[in-house]
Amino acid sequence: MLRNLPRPLRLAARLTAFCLLAALLLWYADAVLTEKTSTFWGLYDEPRDTIDVLYVGGSHANAAISPLQIYEQQGFTGYVAYSWSQPIWTSYHYIKEALKTQSPQVVVLDTFGLVYGNTYIEAPLIDATSDQFSPRIKPGLNRLLLTVAMSRCQVTHKPFYQYNSLLQFHTRWKSLTAEDWTWPFVSHASPGKGFGPIYTTEVFSQSQPAAITEQAGYAPAEEYLYKIIELSKKEGFQLVLMDLPYITTETEYGIYARARRICEENGVPYISYLLDDTAAEAGFDYATDMAEHAHVNYKGAAKLSAHLGAWLAEQYDLPDHRQDPAYASWSELAAAEQKDLQDGDLSMTHDPLELLQKALDERYLLVVQTQGDLTGADGAAVAAAFDAVGLDGSIFASSTAHALYVFEGGEMLYGQVAEGETLAYTWTDGTHTVEADSRPDSASCRLDGEEIGRNRPGVNIAVVDRETGERVQSISFSTLHDYAAYTA
Numbered sequence: 001m002l003r004n005l006p007r008p009l010r011l012a013a014r015l016t017a018f019c020l021l022a023a024l025l026l027w028y029a030d031a032v033l034t035e036k037t038s039t040f041w042g043l044y045d046e047p048r049d050t051i052d053v054l055y056v057g058g059s060h061a062n063a064a065i066s067p068l069q070i071y072e073q074q075g076f077t078g079y080v081a082y083s084w085s086q087p088i089w090t091s092y093h094y095i096k097e098a099l100k101t102q103s104p105q106v107v108v109l110d111t112f113g114l115v116y117g118n119t120y121i122e123a124p125l126i127d128a129t130s131d132q133f134s135p136r137i138k139p140g141l142n143r144l145l146l147t148v149a150m151s152r153c154q155v156t157h158k159p160f161y162q163y164n165s166l167l168q169f170h171t172r173w174k175s176l177t178a179e180d181w182t183w184p185f186v187s188h189a190s191p192g193k194g195f196g197p198i199y200t201t202e203v204f205s206q207s208q209p210a211a212i213t214e215q216a217g218y219a220p221a222e223e224y225l226y227k228i229i230e231l232s233k234k235e236g237f238q239l240v241l242m243d244l245p246y247i248t249t250e251t252e253y254g255i256y257a258r259a260r261r262i263c264e265e266n267g268v269p270y271i272s273y274l275l276d277d278t279a280a281e282a283g284f285d286y287a288t289d290m291a292e293h294a295h296v297n298y299k300g301a302a303k304l305s306a307h308l309g310a311w312l313a314e315q316y317d318l319p320d321h322r323q324d325p326a327y328a329s330w331s332e333l334a335a336a337e338q339k340d341l342q343d344g345d346l347s348m349t350h351d352p353l354e355l356l357q358k359a360l361d362e363r364y365l366l367v368v369q370t371q372g373d374l375t376g377a378d379g380a381a382v383a384a385a386f387d388a389v390g391l392d393g394s395i396f397a398s399s400t401a402h403a404l405y406v407f408e409g410g411e412m413l414y415g416q417v418a419e420g421e422t423l424a425y426t427w428t429d430g431t432h433t434v435e436a437d438s439r440p441d442s443a444s445c446r447l448d449g450e451e452i453g454r455n456r457p458g459v460n461i462a463v464v465d466r467e468t469g470e471r472v473q474s475i476s477f478s479t480l481h482d483y484a485a486y487t488a
Contacts, residue, residue: 040137042190043079043098050327051102052318053078054237055194056094057110058086060244063295065108067193068334069302070309075320077330080194083136085121085129088113088224089153093146095228097137099235106238106316108308109228114259115252117155117218120294127156153220191333197298198291199344206247206286208276214261215254225259229266238316242271242308245284245300247293271311273304282307298341339363343465343472350485352477353385355461360389362409364472365427365464367436369443372457373399376479382459392417404438409466432469436462447471458483 043051055065055078067078079102081094091113098104117123127150134150137143151158216222232239241263243256256274263270273279282303289300296304312318321327342363349355359366374396383393395401395417404423406414414425424437435446436453445453445462448469454460454476463473477483 040081040083040094040097042194043081044101044138045189046079046102048101049103050077051079051098051104052076053106053108053312054095054098054102054104055080055082055108055110056086056091056098057082058112059084059196059295060112060246061110062194062196063198063291063297064244064301064304065308066195066197066301066305066337068195068330068337069305070312071321071330072334072338073306074309074313074318075322076313076318077321077327078193079190082110082194083130083133085126086110086113086134087116087126087130087150087153088221088228089149090130090134090146092224092228092231093142093149094137095231097142100142104237105318106240106312107232108240108242108312111241111243111256111259112246114217114221114225115255116221118251118255119249120247123155123218127154127158130154131158149224153224192337193333195301195337197301197341197344198295199298199348200291201288201297201299201348202290202292203288204247204286204290204293206245208274209250209253212250212253212257214258215251216258217255222258222262225262229262229268232268240269240271240312243274244304245273245279245286245290245296248274269315271308298344302341339465339467346463347473349473350475350487352382352459352483352485353388355473355475356385356389356391359461359463359473360407360410363466364407364409365434365466366405366407367434367445367453367462367464368403368405368407369436369438369445369453369460370395370401370403370458371438371441371443371455371460372402372479374401374458374479375399376457377482379458379477379479379483382477382483391415400440402438402440402443404436404443406434406436429466432464434462434464445474454478454486456480456486 053076055061055067059082061080062082065080067080071077081098083090091109095107116126130150135143135147229239241259253274256272260270260272271278273282273284284300284303289296289303291297322331346355346358349358368391375398379396383396387393391405392403395403400419401417402423403417404414404425405412406425406427408427413427416423420440422437422439427434432448437444443453443455443460444451445460447464452462452471452474454474456476456478457480458476458478460476461473462471464470465472474487476486478486
C-alpha cells in the first residue's frame with residue numbers, strides 16, 4: 001500500500017509510525033522505571049467526575065483525612081491527592097492534574113506547603129523528598145510544567161530535565177519486579193482514597209501563641225497560593241484552605257496568619273486546626289491524638305475527619321450518595337476501613353481492661369492465659385481488669401493457680417482455673433484453627449499451627465480476627481515487667 005504513495009508521503013508515513021512507536025516505548029519505559037509509591041495514580045482509576053471534594057497536600061493530609069469516614073457520615077465522596085512533604089507549587093499542578101478527570105465541587109488545600117523553608121524540615125531535605133515523589137503523575141505537559149516549577153522554586157534549583165524518569169530512575173532496571181512491568185495495565189485504585197492512618201501515639205502539649213504576628217514566608221510559596229486562588233476562580237471550584245495539627249513554631253503560626261488574611265481578602269474560607277478554638281471544636285487532644293510531632297494518629301484523624309466533613313456538609317450543597325447503588329463500593333470500602341481501624345486500635349491498646357473490653361467484640365476470638373507465680377509482682381490492676389469482664393481476678397493472689405479463657409464474639413467458650421494440670425482448648429471455624437493450652441510453667445497459643453502467644457510468666461493475651469483469620473494482638477502483662485504491657 002505504501003509503495004503506491006509518492007516518495008515524500010511514504011517517508012512521512014514511516015516517520016510518523018517511528019515517532020508513534022518511540023513515544024509508546026518512552027511512555028512504557030517511564031511507567032516501568034518510576035518508583036511505585038504515589039497514591040495519585042489511584043485518582044486516575046476513580047470513575048470520571050465522581051469525586052465531590054478533592055483534598056490536596058502532603059503527609060499531614062494523608063494521615064489526617066479519611067474520605068471514606070466522611071462519606072459514611074455525610075454521603076459525599078472525596079480523595080486525598082498527596083505526596084510526601086508536598087510544596088505548594090506541587091499542589092497547584094496536582095489540582096490541575098486532577099481536573100483532567102474530575103470536577104470537584106470543593107478543593108481543600110493543606111497549607112503546610114506555605115511554610116517551606118521555615119519548618120521542622122529544612123528546605124534542601126524537602127527538595128530531595130519532592131524530587132523523588134512530586135513528579136509521579138502521568139507524563140504530559142502538566143508534569144513538564146511541574147518540573148519547571150520545581151526547578152525554579154526549590155532552593156536547590158535542580159535543572160528540570162533531570163526529573164525525566166529515564167534519567168532519574170535509569171538504575172532501577174537492576175531491581176525491576178513483575179509489578180513494574182505490568183504497572184501501566186493494572187488498576188492502582190487506593191482502597192482508602194488516599195488516607196494513610198498512623199497507629200502510634202506520642203504525648204504532646206501545644207497551645208497557640210498568646211499573640212500571633214503575621215510573617216512573610218517563602219515568596220514562591222505565596223506566589224502559588226495566589227495562583228491556586230486564581231485557578232479556583234477560573235475552573236469554578238470552591239477553594240478551602242486548612243492547616244492541620246503538628247508541633248508548630250511562632251514563625252509558622254505567623255505565616256499561617258498571613259495566609260488567613262490573604263484568604264479573607266479573596267473570599268476563601270480557612271479552617272485552622274492549629275488554633276485552639278477550632279481544635280477544641282473537633283475534640284482534638286495533643287496528648288492522645290498525635291502519632292509523633294509532625295502527624296496526627298488514627299484517633300486524631302477520626303476527630304478531624306468528622307469535624308471537617310460536618311463543616312463541609314454545612315457550608316456547601318454537597319450530594320449524598322449513600323442510597324445510590326452506583327456508589328455501593330464506597331459503603332463497602334468504608335466498612336472495610338472501619339474494621340481495619342478497629343483492628344489497628346486494638347493492636348495499639350495496652351491497658352489491660354480497655355484491651356479486654358475491646359477484644360470481647362463480636363469480630364474477635366480472644367484467648368487469655370496465665371502461667372507462673374502470679375504473686376511475683378503487683379497484679380492489682382490486671383486483677384481488677386479480670387474482675388470487670390467476669391474473669392477470676394482472685395488468682396493473682398495465688399502462686400500456684402493458672403487459667404485459660406477462650407471467647408468467641410464476646411461469648412465465653414471455655415474458662416477454667418487449675419493448679420497443676422494442663423488446661424487446653426481448640427477452636428476452629430473449618431478454615432482456621434486456634435489451639436490454646438496453659439500449664440503451671442508455660443502457655444501456648446497456635447493459629448493454624450503457628451505460635452502467636454507470648455509464653456511469659458503472668459498474663460498472655462492473643463486476639464484473632466474471626467473474619468480474616470489473622471492475628472490482631474499478642475501481648476503479655478508479665479511479672480517480669482511488673483505487669484506492664486509487653487509486645488516485643
